[in-house]
Amino acid sequence: xxxxxxxxxxxxxxxxxxxxxxxxxxxxxxxxxxxxxxxxxxxxxxxxxxxxxxxxxxxxxxxxxxxxxxxxxxxxxxxxxxxxxxxxxxxxxxxxxxxxxxxxxxxxxxxxxxxxxxxxxxxxxxxxxxxxxxxxxxxxxxxxxxxxxxxxxxxxxxxxxxxxxxxxxxxxxxxxxxxxxxxxxxxxxxxxx
Amino acid sequence: xxxxxxxxxxxxxxxxxxxxxxxxxxxxxxxxxxxxxxxxxxxxxxxxxxxxxxxxxxxxxxxxxxxxxxxxxxxxxxxxxxxxxxxxxxxxxxxxxxxxxxxxxxxxxxxxxxxxxxxxxxxxxxx
Amino acid sequence: xxxxxxxxxxxxxxxxxxxxxxxxxxxxxxxxxxxxxxxxxxxxxxxxxxxxxxxxxxxxxxxxxxxxxxxxxxxxxxxxxxxxxxxxxxxxxxxxxxxxxxxxxxxxxxxxxxxxxxxxxxxxxxxxxxxxxxxxxxxxxxxxxxxxxxxxxxxxxxxxxxxx
Numbered sequence: 001x002x003x004x005x006x007x008x009x010x011x012x013x014x015x016x017x018x019x020x021x022x023x024x025x026x027x028x029x030x031x032x033x034x035x036x037x038x039x040x041x042x043x044x045x046x047x048x049x050x051x052x053x054x055x056x057x058x059x060x061x062x063x064x065x066x067x068x069x070x071x072x073x074x075x076x077x078x079x080x081x082x083x084x085x086x087x088x089x090x091x092x093x094x095x096x097x098x099x100x101x102x103x104x105x106x107x108x109x110x111x112x113x114x115x116x117x118x119x120x121x122x123x124x125x126x127x128x129x130x131x132x133x134x135x136x137x138x139x140x141x142x143x144x145x146x147x148x149x150x151x152x153x154x155x156x157x158x159x160x161x162x163x164x165x166x167x168x169x170x171x172x173x174x175x176x177x178x179x180x181x182x183x184x185x186x187x188x189x190x191x192x193x
Numbered sequence: 194x195x196x197x198x199x200x201x202x203x204x205x206x207x208x209x210x211x212x213x214x215x216x217x218x219x220x221x222x223x224x225x226x227x228x229x230x231x232x233x234x235x236x237x238x239x240x241x242x243x244x245x246x247x248x249x250x251x252x253x254x255x256x257x258x259x260x261x262x263x264x265x266x267x268x269x270x271x272x273x274x275x276x277x278x279x280x281x282x283x284x285x286x287x288x289x290x291x292x293x294x295x296x297x298x299x300x301x302x303x304x305x306x307x308x309x310x311x312x313x314x315x316x317x318x319x320x
Numbered sequence: 321x322x323x324x325x326x327x328x329x330x331x332x333x334x335x336x337x338x339x340x341x342x343x344x345x346x347x348x349x350x351x352x353x354x355x356x357x358x359x360x361x362x363x364x365x366x367x368x369x370x371x372x373x374x375x376x377x378x379x380x381x382x383x384x385x386x387x388x389x390x391x392x393x394x395x396x397x398x399x400x401x402x403x404x405x406x407x408x409x410x411x412x413x414x415x416x417x418x419x420x421x422x423x424x425x426x427x428x429x430x431x432x433x434x435x436x437x438x439x440x441x442x443x444x445x446x447x448x449x450x451x452x453x454x455x456x457x458x459x460x461x462x463x464x465x466x467x468x469x470x471x472x473x474x475x476x477x478x479x480x481x482x483x484x
Contacts, residue, residue: 004205011209018216018236027228034232041239049268050246051256051353055345056280059361061239064446065284067368071453072291073228076298080226081305089223097215101208109203111252113266118251122269130259134424135350135431138257138270139277143355144431147274148414151434152399154278155441159396161285162445168292169456258352281357281442288449295456 003047010044025080027073035066052139206247214240227294227304231287238283245272331373338366346439350428356435360442367447376454383447391444398437402430 014037021033038061045054108115129141143151201208217240220233249272257270294304301309346359371379406415416430417423 007206015213015216018213021232022220030229030232034235037236038239044243045246048246048250049254049256050273053246053273053276055353055358056277059358060280060284063365064361065287068288068291068449068453072295074457075295076304080229086223089219092222093215093219096218097211100211104204104207104211105200107204107207110206110247111250113251117248118269122271125270126267133427136259137350137352139273140349140355142270142274144434145416145427148434151278154282155396155399155438157282158285158441158445159392161289162392162448164289165292165449165452169295170452277357
């Protein structure tokens, strides 16, 4: 019951933050609320026993992604054009939610130790982490050893994402020396002309 | 007890997370401002993470770090691993999204998608 | 913000502590919560704090862009070569058992190397992303300044020509 109360109040707080973030028109506040959402989500992950995920969510969601969003906002208009509640998207979201609820009702009961997900490979990982790998943090041993192909793929995705960002807005003037050179060149050409 | 209510009580976490997810989904499809779209996408994404993590929870379980006591019940570490990498990939894709928004703002002078569509329509009319 | 003495002093104390904490998270990830992803982000946040408080140019001076590129590529390559080492020693790609004479010690070494590769990549990527986004403002300001300057120069030249 205590678990239910903590979980439900955290999710209610999350819903409140999410609705506020969508209702406000000042983008600065929206971005800060998005960071707050990540932080409360991290607390929720701790309640659900996912300490590594909570750590990452707090560092990434509330830290770096807020900083990136603020750096972006310095280049963008600070206000959103006011919108009223649009009915078609609201209807679509409700419909999708209902469909998802129907689908979710097939899932095993929350926290059930007999659920298939807990009896397929997870016990092997828990025993193997102790004996074959000798790493107490099971998440680390699954991440880096059992599933290192996945992690390699994810690292490459991060690598590709930074390449994409550099291609989109990196430009050739990333270091401040280069535009000066360009300026000198144009001066030279002007002198020559 | 009514089996429907019993199921509702057994799966309350999933239903609450779906409500959150749909708030984010509404933000993605209803808002014309692109920063709002990205924020909605983040809310949507974090709720999906929460759904996964809820599935890995075992009642009376603890965090999956070995304690040395053979009677300890651990939560399932597998969803944690998947979501851990997904969060970092999520921030990278968000960064790509922001980069695109900056470029769009430099090209069109606005980040509202109806304004951009209006500008594109005007260009078509002129040509 | 660069003129506020409180922020400057606190940042100077915080930055090394944040970096040390990142290293702790990186190398203690086997025993407690943590690992390459988190450590990379925390390490990057130290550089972000440095750039926010002392200005982007000083931040770039402390950690030039080419180091970032080296970090991004070096981390991915370290991960890849740890996998290839398993192949060279006669097992599958990313099999860590053969990295040492004892399989458990091999797994330990493999996990340490792989996590370090991940941490290096993530740290460099996050610093790079911040410098790119924040640098866009500086870049645009610089461009408009140099545009204005050139316009002034060319205007004065035409004025001189007209006088002649």
